[in-house]
Amino acid sequence: MAGCRGSLCCCCRWCCCCGERETRTPEELTILGETQEEEDEILPRKDYESLDYDRCINDPYLEVLETMDNKKGRRYEAVKWMVVFAIGVCTGLVGLFVDFFVRLFTQLKFGVVQTSVEECSQKGCLALSLLELLGFNLTFVFLASLLVLIEPVAAGSGIPEVKCYLNGVKVPGIVRLRTLLCKVLGVLFSVAGGLFVGKEGPMIHSGSVVGAGLPQFQSISLRKIQFNFPYFRSDRDKRDFVSAGAAAGVAAAFGAPIGGTLFSLEEGSSFWNQGLTWKVLFCSMSATFTLNFFRSGIQFGSWGSFQLPGLLNFGEFKCSDSDKKCHLWTAMDLGFFVVMGVIGGLLGATFNCLNKRLAKYRMRNVHPKPKLVRVLESLLVSLVTTVVVFVASMVLGECRQMSSSSQIGNDSFQLQVIEDVNSSIKTFFCPNDTYNDMATLFFNPQESAILQLFHQDGTFSPVTLALFFILYFLLACWTYGVSVPSGLFVPSLLCGAAFGRLVANVLKSYIGLGHIYSGTFALIGAAAFLGGVVRMTISLTVILIESTNKITYGLPIMVTLMVAKWTGDFFNKGIYDIHVGLRGVPLLEWETEVEMDKLRASDIMEPNLTYVYPHTRIQSLVSILRTTVHHAFPVVTENRGNEKEFMKGNQLISNNIKFKKSSILTRAGEQRKRSQSMKSYPSSELRNMCDEHIASEEPAEKEDLLQQMLERRYTPYPNLYPDQSPSEDWTMEERFRPLTFHGLILRSQLVTLLVRGVCYSESQSSASQPRLSYAEMAEDYPRYPDIHDLDLTLLNPRMIVDVTPYMNPSPFTVSPNTHVSQVFNLFRTMGLRHLPVVNAVGEIVGIVTRHNLTSEFLQARLRQHYQTI
Numbered sequence: 017m018a019g020c021r022g023s024l025c026c027c028c029r030w031c032c033c034c035g036e037r038e039t040r041t042p043e044e045l046t047i048l049g050e051t052q053e054e055e056d057e058i059l060p061r062k063d064y065e066s067l068d069y070d071r072c073i074n075d076p077y078l079e080v081l082e083t084m085d086n087k088k089g090r091r092y093e094a095v096k097w098m099v100v101f102a103i104g105v106c107t108g109l110v111g112l113f114v115d116f117f118v119r120l121f122t123q124l125k126f127g128v129v130q131t132s133v134e135e136c137s138q139k140g141c142l143a144l145s146l147l148e149l150l151g152f153n154l155t156f157v158f159l160a161s162l163l164v165l166i167e168p169v170a171a172g173s174g175i176p177e178v179k180c181y182l183n184g185v186k187v188p189g190i191v192r193l194r195t196l197l198c199k200v201l202g203v204l205f206s207v208a209g210g211l212f213v214g215k216e217g218p219m220i221h222s223g224s225v226v227g228a229g230l231p232q233f234q235s236i237s238l239r240k241i242q243f244n245f246p247y248f249r250s251d252r253d254k255r256d257f258v259s260a261g262a263a264a265g266v267a268a269a270f271g272a273p274i275g276g277t278l279f280s281l282e283e284g285s286s287f288w289n290q291g292l293t294w295k296v297l298f299c300s301m302s303a304t305f306t307l308n309f310f311r312s313g314i315q316f317g318s319w320g321s322f323q324l325p326g327l328l329n330f331g332e333f334k335c336s337d338s339d340k341k342c343h344l345w346t347a348m349d350l351g352f353f354v355v356m357g358v359i360g361g362l363l364g365a366t367f368n369c370l371n372k373r374l375a376k377y378r379m380r381n382v383h384p385k386p387k388l389v390r391v392l393e394s395l396l397v398s399l400v401t402t403v404v405v406f407v408a409s410m411v412l413g414e415c416r417q418m419s420s421s422s423q424i425g426n427d428s429f430q431l432q433v434i435e436d437v438n439s440s441i442k443t444f445f446c447p448n449d450t451y452n453d454m455a456t457l458f459f460n461p462q463e464s465a466i467l468q469l470f471h472q473d474g475t476f477s478p479v480t481l482a483l484f485f486i487l488y489f490l491l492a493c494w495t496y497g498v499s500v501p502s503g504l505f506v507p508s509l510l511c512g513a514a515f516g517r518l519v520a521n522v523l524k525s526y527i528g529l530g531h532i533y534s535g536t537f538a539l540i541g542a543a544a545f546l547g548g549v550v551r552m553t554i555s556l557t558v559i560l561i562e563s564t565n566k567i568t569y570g571l572p573i574m575v576t577l578m579v580a581k582w583t584g585d586f587f588n589k590g591i592y593d594i595h596v597g598l599r600g601v602p603l604l605e606w607e608t609e610v611e612m613d614k615l616r617a618s619d620i621m622e623p624n625l626t627y628v629y630p631h632t633r634i635q636s637l638v639s640i641l642r643t644t645v646h647h648a649f650p651v652v653t654e655n656r657g658n659e660k661e662f663m664k665g666n667q668l669i670s671n672n673i674k675f676k677k678s679s680i681l682t683r684a685g686e687q688r689k690r691s692q693s694m695k696s697y698p699s700s701e702l703r704n705m706c707d708e709h710i711a712s713e714e715p716a717e718k719e720d721l722l723q724q725m726l727e728r729r730y731t732p733y734p735n736l737y738p739d740q741s742p743s744e745d746w747t748m749e750e751r752f753r754p755l756t757f758h759g760l761i762l763r764s765q766l767v768t769l770l771v772r773g774v775c776y777s778e779s780q781s782s783a784s785q786p787r788l789s790y791a792e793m794a795e796d797y798p799r800y801p802d803i804h805d806l807d808l809t810l811l812n813p814r815m816i817v818d819v820t821p822y823m824n825p826s827p828f829t830v831s832p833n834t835h836v837s838q839v840f841n842l843f844r845t846m847g848l849r850h851l852p853v854v855n856a857v858g859e860i861v862g863i864v865t866r867h868n869l870t871s872e873f874l875q876a877r878l879r880q881h882y883q884t885i
Contacts, residue, residue, distance in 0.1 A: 060870045061600035065186045065647060067251040068762070069847025070828070075821035076790035095247055099231045100295045103257060104264045104302025106230060107223040111268035111307045114200060114215050114222075115327050116314070121208035122461050125152040130459070133444060146406050149210075150399065156209030157398040160500040161391040163202040170198035172496070173503045174221025176595045178262050179283055181224070182255065183603050184847055184866065190221075191228035191258065199225070202501035210402055212492040214462065216269035216328055217503025220262050220279075223303070227261020228254055232798075249794040252847070256292055263296045264303035266559065269505070271308070271326025273300035275559030282555045283592075328463055328506060330563045331471050333535050345536045345572055352537075356519060356544045357576040360512065361583025363489070364548020368584070368591050370493050375598050378497060390499040397498050401491050405458045408487060413454030414477045415446035441468075453480045457514070462506045469513040469538045478525070481518040485511060496591075504591065508546040516541015536572075539564065543573050547580035551590030602870045608840045612874050617839050618832035620869070620877050621853045621862030627652045628766075630758060630820045631782060634775060635813035637766055641803040647763045648850045650860050651823045652755035757852060757860035759823035764800035768793060769822065771801050775815040782818040793822070829854045832861055840869055 071077065129152070132145040164171045169189040177190040189195055203218045231248045248254065259280045266276030277297045304325055313319035333344055345353075382389055442455035453476045457465045469476070492507040520537035523529045543560055550556070557574045561567060588594065596603050626640060627650045640649065769775075772792070776785040829852045830839055843851050843864065851864040867873060 058598055058600050059872055060602035060867060062602075062867055063645075064601055066849040066866050067181070067184050067186050067255065067847075068849055069184060069252050069255055070849065071250075071252060072762070072765075072824040073826055074824055076788060076793050080790045092247065097295065097298070099248070099257065100260050100299045101302050103223075103227045103230055103261050104267075104299040105306045106226045107219075107261060107264035107299075108268050108303040108306030108310075110196075110200060110222050110226065111219055111265075111303070111327055112310045114204060114219070115307075115311065117204050118207050118215060118461075121156065121204065125149070125208065125210075126459060128152075130442075142410065146403070149406060150402050152208075153210040153398050153402045154395055156205040157211060157394050157500060158391065160202040160205035160209060161394040163198040163205075164499045164501065165387050165391065167192070167195050167198040168499075169195050170202055170501055171499050172501070172595070173217035174199065174224070174501075175217055175283075176592045176599070176601075178221055178224045178258070179592060180596060180599075180601045180603060181258060182262070182280070182283075184844075184849070185601050185603065187599075187601065191225050191254075193225070193229055196222055196225040196229070199501050203503070206500040206502055209398055210405065211398060211498075211500065211502065212401065212462075212488060212495050212507045213500070214503035214506030216505045218501050219269040219327070219503075220265035223261035223263070223265025223268065224258045225261070227257040227259070227264070227299075231257050249791075249797045251798070254798070255847070256295070259292065260296045260299035263300045266555075267300035267326070268303045268307045269327050270559050270563050271304055271324075271329065272559040272562035273297060273304045275555050275562050276300040276303075278555035278558050279552075282552060326563065328466075328509075328563065330539070331467055333470070333533075333539070333564060333566055333569070343531055344533050344566070344568060346531065349532070349536070350572060350575065352519070352523070353540050353544075353572045353576050354579055356516065356537075356540055357547070357579030358583050360515070360541070360544025360546075360576070361548040361580040361586075363515070363545055364551075364580060365584045365587035367489065367493050367549055368588050368594055371496055371591060372588070372594050372598070374494065375497050375595065379598065394498045394500050397491075397495055401495070404487055404491065408483065409442075409444060409452065409455035409458045412480065412483055413444065413452040414480055415450040416453045416475055416477065417450055441472075453477055454484060457484050462510050466506070466510050466513055466542070469510075469517045470535045475521065476517060478518055478521045481514050481521065485514040485518065488514065497595075504549065505546065508549050509542040512542035512545025513538040514541070515545060536569075539569065540572055540576050544576050544580045547577040548584045549591050551581045551584055551593070553577050553581055602866045604840070604844050604866065604869055605871065606844075608837050608869075608874065612836045612840075612878065615836040615874065615877055615881060616832065617830050617834040617836070617853050617864060618862065619881065620836060620839070620874065621832070621864050622868065623862040625650060625755070625860065625863060627755060627860075628761065628819060629653060631816050631818050633813065634770065634811050634815045634817060637770065637817060638803070638806075638808065638811070638813070641763060641766060648760050648863075649763070649766070650755070650757055650852060650863065651759045651761055651819060652757055652860060654755060754859050756858055757829075757854050759820070759825040760827045760850060760852060761819050761823040763803075765793065765822050766817075766819070767801050767803050767806070768796065769817055769819070770803075770806060770811065773810075775812075775817045777812075777815055782816075785818050787821065827852060830864070831855070836869075836874065839864060843869055 129145060129149045132148055133142070136142045136145045167189065169177065169187070169192075174190070177187050180187050181190060199218055199222055203213075203215050206213050207215050231253070248257070263273075263276035263280040266279045267273040270276075274297070277293065277300055280296055281293075307327070308323070308325045309319070311324040312321045316323060378393075382393055441451040442459050443450065444452040444455040444459070446452050456468055456472075457476075457480075460468070488507070488511045492504075492511060496502055496504055496507075516538040517534055519541060520532050520534040523532050523537075524534070539560070543556070547553070547556060553574075557570070557577055560573050561570050584590070589597070593603075626644050626646055628637065628640065630651055630653065769788070772786075772788060774786050774788060776782055827850070828842060828846060828848060830842065832853050832855055834853075839851065842848070843866075849865070852860050853862040853864060854860050
């Protein structure tokens with residue numbers, strides 16, 4: 017992975033810009049996708065680092081495998097199950113903490129404001145009530161904004177960032193302990209501050225942070241607290257735990273453990289297996305029942321009753337026993353549900369389009385300014401939201417008649433839901449036995465407002481529902497993206513529920529369909545709008561079914577979500593994908609487009625390679641690491657027939673040649689046994705070795721092969737300087753010289769070798785080089801030392817490093833003729849970071865990274881392909 021080229025390049029948080037853009041050739045502009053028509057688009061940035069999901073099977077790792085037996089394997093698996101259980105429990109406790117304090121702050125605020133409104137409605141001092149409400153909301157939002165200033169990654173829901181992490185992109189800071197603290201505390205204040213945001217979305221990010229940090233038993237924020245826990249010191253293991261944590265967050269938010277498991281599968285992980293499925297489901301169950309246990313005890317006083325499975329509960333959908341004509345839904349209603357899905361997809365696409373424009377405006381006009389401007393924007397949104405809520409409730413609400421509920425069941429949970437619905441009714445400016453329908457929706461927590469729309473027997477005025485939907489739609493769209501922790505699930509559900517209830521009222525009052533159950537239409541409206549915004553299908557269907565506890569809703573919810581997704585996808589992407597694109601993250605989709613198979617690996621690979629030899633001087637390694645930003649380097653030996661005589665008897669050259677000879681002999685022997693056709697490959701050392709092996713039976717008057725190779729000296733790596741690119745002073749022949757590929761070594765591994773002094777002198781053999789164990793190589797994970805922090809005075813530039821024990825000698829490779837769909841599927845499903853392109857004779861001709869497989873890059877190369885036809 018390389019950064020922006022050119023001497024005047026700079027990167028900000030959201031985008032990269034280059035001062036020498038006008039010097040780029042038209043071909044470079046085409047490859048980068050930077051045409052005049054697409055000037056407003058944000059392209060994937062090249063400074064994002066990929067994660068190492070593929071195992072490096074080097075010598076230290078093989079030593080660990082040699083000591084591994086079935087007993088140790090079972091112990092390792094048992095530890096993993098215990099850690100997964102701990103992640104679920106901790107995520108449930110985080111959800112409990114958030115729910116408890118949000119309820120506490122909200123009850124405090126609404127209790128004071130409601131008393132003030134009731135008193136001032138008679139005394140005529142409503143302005144004082146508005147000031148009290150503004151005081152609460154602005155204080156809470158100000159605190160939430162300050163926490164985001166401490167850790168900017170804590171802003172938003174965190175779902176786009178988690179999705180990127182599970183896709184294989186390292187977004188800095190998203191799984192740090194400080195991020196978790198700022199996220200949890202910030203979402204408390206942002207929800208209690210009356211913003212149209214939810215606490216359920218940030219629970220997914222919180223669970224992911226718990227999953228990433230808990231198995232490490234250490235934190236950069238708490239450097240002094242460390243435990244000797246040698247397990248799970250790799251990106252591959254951490255990815256599995258982050259998947260479990262994200263699923264636990266969904267399970268805690270909605271009481272939907274199966275939906276949480278499917279969420280991690282559908283939206284996140286690129287790699288999946290049966291063992292991981294069980295662990296993720298177990299983690300989700302642990303989070304659900306931990307939260308359920310404590311909430312049931314705290315709110316009902318009945319410990320162990322398990323009556324409140326998630327932070328958001330939809331209650332039980334049930335017709336009144338006295339209404340014999342009522343049905344939850346009928347076959348005829350499916351037609352209405354399809355239409356609602358289409359409308360929900362259109363509304364979601366509109367929401368996403370407006371929010372994208374707002375986000376771009378913030379990127380250009382808010383984020384470049386001092387951080388205080390972001391705080392002021394959050395306070396402005398809070399001010400406008402509070403005034404709109406207060407004025408709309410006082411002016412636009414209608415007094416509606418209360419109706420006694422005759423369907424209270426014996427179930428204590430259903431009784432609690434009915435009591436919550438009735439107790440949340442607001443009677444502002446209305447006489448006895450009536451309630452203010454607008455105030456009932458605005459002056460309640462969002463969860464209570466959703467229950468009102470789902471289960472309130474009394475009616476809501478169509479005008480009130482329409483006005484509430486419009487105001488909530490616009491304010492929620494404006495709010496998502498400000499510098500506070502904010503979720504989008506609950507606001508979308510509430511907005512969609514108002515839309516569904518409006519449709520039910522219109523069908524009942526103006527068309528005369530008396531059999532309609534308003535709660536079902538409110539639920540379908542919520543699903544349609546949420547599906548149109550986030551574009552999830554499988555996981556969202558299961559989440560909503562589990563939240564309603566009604567399997568009979570499975571078909572209408574699934575049909576509605578599918579139609580909403582198809583309709584919305586016709587116009588734009590889902591909200592999370594849009595924000596991923598705005599950040600410039602090189603996210604890989606599930607699959608490529610069909611026409612991309614017109615391209616081959618040779619069309620998309622990077623042919624300009626920076627490589628190292630099996631035995632390389634420290635001077636060369638430091639120069640390479642300081643003058644490039646690549647995160648991996650091919651380990652190669654040159655494959656030229658006529659090398660210059662240079663440094664006769666040099667130990668460095670001898671070691672390189674010995675390594676090359678042994679690997680070539682082994683590979684050539686295997687190839688000869690498989691097929692005699694290897695002799696036909698042109699300009700290949702494999703052919704030479706096969707010929708030599710066959711001709712060895714005849715008495716030959718040739719010198720020993722090793723002696724021939726020793727006499728053909730290899731040119732050492734060219735001198736590099738910090739102000740030069742490795743390829744700037746190379747000739748075309750030097751850039752594309754034949755290189756025999758032996759393996760791949762990471763930047764972090766090279767820096768670790770330099771820091772720990774793993775090298776040998778020119779007068780010694782490579783066997784005298786110190787050996788590092790797997791634990792020593794992974795000791796600094798996940799933050800390896802940087803080459804620029806290395807004290808060069810402690811290094812002898814003439815010393816030599818043998819990288820062969822630490823490189824990955826068997827990475828995944830592809831042929832230059834491999835179709836792009838095959839390259840893409842291999843890269844994504846195996847969680848790769850670098851994919852060397854090796855020809856038929858073992859010579860590396862290029863390398864494929866994540867940026868070579870992004871949609872923008874492939875489209876540019878396809879356009880270039882059409883131009884050359």
